[in-house]
Every structure is written in C-alpha cells, then in structure tokens.
Amino acid sequence: VHIVILAVKPQDIKEVLAEIAPILDSSKVLISIAAGVSLKVISSVAGKQLRLIRAMPNIAALVLESATALSQGGEASAEDLELAQEIFGALGRTVVLSEALMDAVTGMSGSGPAYCALFIEALADGGVQMGLPRREALDLATQTVLGTARLLMEQGEHPAELKDRVASPGGTTIAGIASLEAKGFRSALIEAVASATQRSRELAKIRE
Numbered sequence: 001v002h003i004v005i006l007a008v009k010p011q012d013i014k015e016v017l018a019e020i021a022p023i024l025d026s027s028k029v030l031i032s033i034a035a036g037v038s039l040k041v042i043s044s045v046a047g048k049q050l051r052l053i054r055a056m057p058n059i060a061a062l063v064l065e066s067a068t069a070l071s072q073g074g075e076a077s078a079e080d081l082e083l084a085q086e087i088f089g090a091l092g093r094t095v096v097l098s099e100a101l102m103d104a105v106t107g108m109s110g111s112g113p114a115y116c117a118l119f120i121e122a123l124a125d126g127g128v129q130m131g132l133p134r135r136e137a138l139d140l141a142t143q144t145v146l147g148t149a150r151l152l153m154e155q156g157e158h159p160a161e162l163k164d165r166v167a168s169p170g171g172t173t174i175a176g177i178a179s180l181e182a183k184g185f186r187s188a189l190i191e192a193v194a195s196a197t198q199r200s201r202e203l204a205k206i207r208e
C-alpha cells in the first residue's frame with residue numbers, strides 16, 4: 001500500500017491536491033492532517049473518489065505525545081484506518097471519531113496545548129507571587145501537569161476521583177479549588193472549547 005500524507009497548510013491544500021491529483025488513485029491511501037479541510041473538499045478538488053483518512057493531531061507529536069483523532073472517509077477500508085492508527089500511534093495516542101466531530105477535536109485537543117500552556121504559566125505566576133523563584137516555579141508547575149496527566153492515564157482514574165483524593169477536609173487544596181470555582185475556572189475552559197470549535201467551523205466554511 002502506498003500512503004500519501006497531506007501535511008501542507010490548509011490554504012495550500014487545493015493547489016497541492018490539484019498538482020498531485022494525476023498520481024492519486026485507489027491503490028493509495030491519502031491521509032490529510034490539514035486542519036479544517038473536509039474529506040468532501042479533498043475528493044472534490046482531486047476530482048475522484050479516494051481512500052481518504054483525516055487526522056487531527058496536535059503539536060505534542062513533536063515529542064511523540066500527540067492526541068490524534070482519525071476519521072475514515074467513505075472509500076477507506078478498515079485496514080486503511082488501522083494503518084493510520086499505526087502511523088499516528090507512533091506519535092502518541094489515537095482515537096477514531098466521525099468526521100462531524102473534527103471541529104470539536106480541533107477546539108479541544110488541537111488547541112488544548114495552548115490552554116495547558118496558559119494553565120502552567122499561570123500556575124507558575126501564582127508560585128512566583130507567593131515567593132517561588134521563576135525557574136523553579138515553572139519546573140514544578142510543568143512537572144505537576146505532566147505527573148497528573150500520567151497518573152490519570154496510567155491508573156485510569158477519573159479526574160474527579162483524583163481531585164477528591166487530594167482535597168482533604170479543611171485543607172489547602174479545597175481552599176484553592178473553592179477559589180478556582182468562584183472564578184469560573186471550569187466554565188472558562190468549557191467555553192474556550194466551544195469558542196474554538198465554533199471558530200474551526202467558520203474557518204472550515206471559508207475553505208470550502
């Protein structure tokens with residue numbers, strides 16, 4: 001099986017697709033990672049039915065920790081999907097979802113590294129405000145997020161259970177949580193995903 005991975009910027013995709021269309025046929029699997037470019041757009045620009053897979057990875061692919069969602073196009077087989085899972089599995093974790101959910105994936109795990117970076121920066125700022133040196137504060141904040149993510153992933157625990165485990169009655173953690181809740185921390189994140197998803201839908205329309 002020949003695999004073609006389309007990894008150019010979304011605004012270049014039509015030009016590149018038109019250029020490679022002559023060599024695309026049903027002997028190849030075409031995997032697109034272009035954000036906001038639908039499988040429908042790809043097959044219409046290519047002008048033929050193709051074995052298509054759409055992937056939405058994130059920047060953590062650089063350290064082999066991507067969270068990648070994959071969608072299977074109509075002509076792609078179960079084996080093609082498995083192949084894509086194998087490829088992107090080498091770059092992190094994969095999930096398979098219907099293409100209709102790709103905007104939500106973009107707004108959540110696609111943009112998620114930026115939200116997490118903001119969280120880490122702010123956590124460290126809090127530490128600095130309370131007297132920690134900047135470098136150590138950033139180190140501790142980053143490791144805290146990494147460690148928590150690994151705990152949840154490796155022990156398969158629900159985040160709410162982990163939170164309950166570390167929030168002892170009358171303790172420090174519950175005081176911090178109460179403050180986060182008062183500032184709408186969780187709803188801010190929920191709304192961030194909704195806004196980013198909406199923006200992804202708008203951009204996808206422009207690229208049609």
Ligand SMILES: NC(=O)c1ccc[n+]([C@@H]2O[C@H](COP(=O)([O-])OP(=O)(O)OC[C@H]3O[C@@H](n4cnc5c(N)ncnc54)[C@H](OP(=O)(O)O)[C@@H]3O)[C@@H](O)[C@H]2O)c1
Nearest residue numbers: 007008009010012016033034035036056057058059060110
């Ligand atoms: N970065 C992410 O975390 C992320 C996450 C999800 C999806 N994506 C998607 O991944 C795609 C690439 O993003 P990126 O951040 O990797 O962009 P990028 O660094 O700008 O990479 C684009 C690549 O396309 C090549 N290219 C440009 N025009 C070309 C042409 N006419 N023919 C052949 N190759 C061409 C470029 O080669 P040269 O450098 O030689 O010009 C470059 O290697 C985008 O569609 C983006 O939406 C990225």
